[in-house]
Amino acid sequence: AGGERVPMPPVEAPVKQSASQSRFEHLLLDFLAYLELERGLSRNTLGAYRTDLLQFSDYLRAHDLDALTMTPAEMSVYAAVLAAGNGDTPLAAATVHRKTAALRSFYKHLRREGLVTDDPTVGLVTPRRSKKLPNVLNQAEVARLLDSPKGASPQATRDRAILEVMYACGLRASEVVGLEMSDIDTHHGMLRARGKGNKERLVPLGRQAIYAIESYQRSGRPALLKERSDKALFLNFRGHALTRQGLYKIVQGHAKASGLEDRMSPHTLRHSFATHLLAGGCDLRAVQEMLGHADVATTQMYTHLSGQQLKDVYYKTHPRAVIN
Secondary structure (H helix, E strand, O other), rough: OOOOOOOOOOOOOOOOOOHHHHHHHHHHHHHHHHHHHOOOOOOHHHHHHHHHHHHHHHHHOOOOOOHHHHHHHHHHHHHHHHHHHHOOOOOOHHHHHHHHHHHHHHHHHHOOOOOOOOOHHHHOOOOOOOOOOOOOOOOOHHHHHHHHOOOHHHHHHHHHHHHHHHHHHOOOOHHOOOOHHHEOOOOOOOOEEEEEHHHHHEOOOOOHHHHHHHHHHHHHHHHHHHOOOEOOOOOOOOEEEOOHHHHHHHHHHHHHHHHOHHHEEEOHHHHHHHHHHHHOOOOHHHHHHHHHOOOHHHHHHOOOOOOHHHHHHHHOOOOOOOOO
């Protein structure tokens, strides 16, 4: 009391969304709902679409543009901004492709809904992706990895079954942890996998994988399950379904024990499965079906890998391949 009155700081008015921003948010939510409910895309894929399109929304707001009136020229400028990254580090070509694919899918949806007549992403040029071939283990390395789990503990029998199934069926990590007891038919030697978009496919099980699964089902799984009830095939030590992170830890642990830690990625056994089948003469379409690829072009990358084995055979057997 009696002192100087301290002036109150001015109250900032809340930032008001423009009509185009509010409309974009509605369009984005509608698009994501379509992807989830009608196309059945995974949460991870939906998250990637959302992130990429929110980045596009930020660009529109910063440049006072409207998604529904974008021109091909304006979209090309945005694609160039994307490719430039932060200036010092340009975005990888694969990342630019993913972001522009999200835009193409978004505008295809807008056209289908009758919200735009001209698609500004038509003719959009993106940088050529380098064809980086995946890492593949040879058969001796695969055998070393599969022999890594030792002993008869519940974890060891589980890990043997996991590694055998990953190599025998070429499953994605998410497909492995998503397996349920009802998905395994050891009598007929078949496995049901749920791939991208929750699409189901049947994949043959080899004898070694069947043996490993049956051993795990007899002793390993009941010990991990204890008195709980869970329909998941592969369980963690708490008796719950194994997570993808838990699976990576298991695989990397055995890769390290086998001296293969620098050769392994989450998909290495899947890549090795496809490459070894093609090198052994398996039909490309059959491999496509077993991998769950929608497009055979995706499967064709493995023909480059198995071609190395053909080259090795050529140099060993052709009389004019080497200089004596």
